[in-house]
Amino acid sequence: MGAEQAVWLAWSQIPGVGPVLIQRLQQRFGSLSEAWFAPPEALKTVAGIGQQTLEEIQSFRSKTDPEALFQQHSQTNPHFWTAADSSYPRILLEISDPPALLYYRGKVDLKENQGLNRMIAMVGTREPSDYGRRWTHRIATVLARNGFTVVSGLAEGIDTQAHISSLEAGGRTIAVVGTGVDLVYPPRNKFLYEKILQQGLVLSEYPAQTQPERSHFPRRNRIIAGLCRAVLVMEAPSKSGALITAHLANDYGRDVYILPGSLDNHRAIGCLKLINRGAQVILGEGHLLELLGTIPQLDQPPPRPDLAPDLATVLASLTQLTQDLSQSSVPFDLIVQTCGLDPGTASSALMQLELLGLINQLPGMRYQPL
Template identity: 40%
Template sequence: MHHALAFLALSQLKGFGPARLNLLLQQCEPDGDDFYADCLRYLPQIPGLNAQQVQLCCQRIHNPFHGEWKERDQLLHWLAYDQHQVLTLGHADYPELLQQIADPPLMLYLAGNAELLHQPQLAIVGSRKPTIEGFNDARRFAGALSELGWCITSGLAEGIDAAAHQGCLQANGKTLAVLGTGIDRVYPRSNQPLYEQIYYQGLLISEFPLGTAPRGHNFPKRNRIVAGLSVGVLVVEAALKSGSLISARLACESGREVFAIPGSIHQAQYKGCHQLIKQGAKLTETIQDIHEELAHWLQLPESYSSSSFGLTTDSSHFSSNGLLSAKDSLPAVGAFSTAKNQQAVASNQSLELFTGHSHSADPSSSNMASTPDAYNPNLTAVAIKQKAPSVPKFDNPQQEQLWQAIAQGAGNLDALVMATGFNTGEISQNLLMLELSGRVVQEAGIYRVNLSV
């Protein structure tokens, strides 16, 4: 605890950024027995710092439990909760990849499963106001990649970030959310259910002190952590001045892979992606494009190949839209051990997220697995369309339009506003009526149609 409070004192020292921190760490070993004594000795020697503030910082490092200190009291109260912790730069558990960036954060506030920091991560970023197509692409890529073993990292913003987190969680994957606020603040407020689900099924991360409100200049700073934690960054939709391009640039500067999904030349949301591709980002149409660059990070069995997940490079297996086609099949079950058979099951789910078809794990069976009438969280909008459910009767045209939009993958309020053009008041009122009638259900902030009604 003393260590965390010492770094809290350092983080409150104005003008004490990465450059001055490096000067201090050249003289002080964070995990060393003499760290505090070394700090007290060398800190006053660092040029450019306010002498009075340095004196107060040294007092707090020497005796962190003495005197009034509001931020200390807030931190101790916050740390009393389950799965809350603070990680400091130089600590043995500090993420190695993040430590390699030019200005790693001094402190990380963590809420959730901190072990995920050391799992292979892929960042998915993009527009806060994506098209429906972009929203669905982010959700499907996140779900399929998580089934391959990737943790999905993003920034919990509205739009592409939220879609990536949702897609990962719907596929029972693990996701990390890097906040641009204090870890005890939720922004935007509409992501409160998603924030809570990530706390229980993933990891929330922030470098900002408790209580920090959303401020515009903090979000680009947050992006360097998203990129720094990840071995690659996938940009789904981004305008030319998008913050997602900052993440891509930082990833490139740190030697990470950058991927971008192309789109229409007539839509501003894709111009940033097209610029990245011109600058050397990999044009990405399928998860195969990502997997072939980064599969070595997953530590898969030696006999594993990308074909185990239907990720073949044979162009005959791809449909005209670049996604895996329904005729893909899996290796014979007899060629796998029990563990590898489980990989084949995961493969079916990955393919389902792209094509809307369920595949039998046994290639000797040409019949697709039957789909129950009840909701299957792995179904995509394509699958819902192919089932051709009978459209129920509605009280008004607005409810029918909302139901159709949800059936096509618009799962949250922002997506429904874009899909229907209704204002949030109209949407909220009609969603309530749809929920009461059982035609629509909500789980963890995501709306879906109830096909059993």
């Protein structure tokens, strides 16, 4: 699986090869590793690969070692999942164009990634009315107190209010950004960004030091919609990025809920149009919780088999380290230091755990729990 993850990274770096084409390659060849070594004649059978794209692929493959690329990329981007990782958010894999790579900073909650803790998006205008801001606060607060993770985009206005209110209520929040996760945009949200790192997560499909560009934010919106079981549009004019998120959510089969507004408020016209097209209306906190309670849970992962003591010790140490360090994988040396076993015993246990399908070995002698 380590090799497969390196190949996912490699494919994602090829000009003209985006998330949809990567999905087609995986479906056509069964794995991206098989696609990496496929002859040009076979690649040309994949929809979307024309002569120019094929030449880009051939050129990139001829000069690229995926594992070396993985090691180099990890130097400046230490925390990211590929869609081949077991820790990659399961619910994102349901959409047609999941990001091949997902970078993160902050506190990882694997239950969120497994779909066991439900995530709800809250989006809206950057210039909300007092009404929109007040109800965003009320709903984010009740969601946080009822165990939902609030997801938004760290933009000014509704996004900022949703993040702040969920944090103040003691809940988790996730900010999906259109820059690298190491940058703060808008800059005035620097303090909020730092708070989210302590109590939640910042996600992006863009690598470190990626600057904000207009085209990034509509692409970012698909991740917000894809991560969540439902999207709440709190206040949005007729031209708003929040409407893009709502339409994507509908395309992905997510529920869309709307805070109703007044015809006299231009900031609410987009919301009213969504209601007219069939989106569900939020009639209060209790009503929303009832609606969200009808969303079915994702199937839970199958139970793990009983393990020998050494295997159980190593697996428990590995899982605890990934949670404490907010990393998806941990180096061998750190596992040995933590589990209290000698290196030979720990190495044997890791090999058996991998054979059982409970962990992955990644390049650089790093290990990842499944």
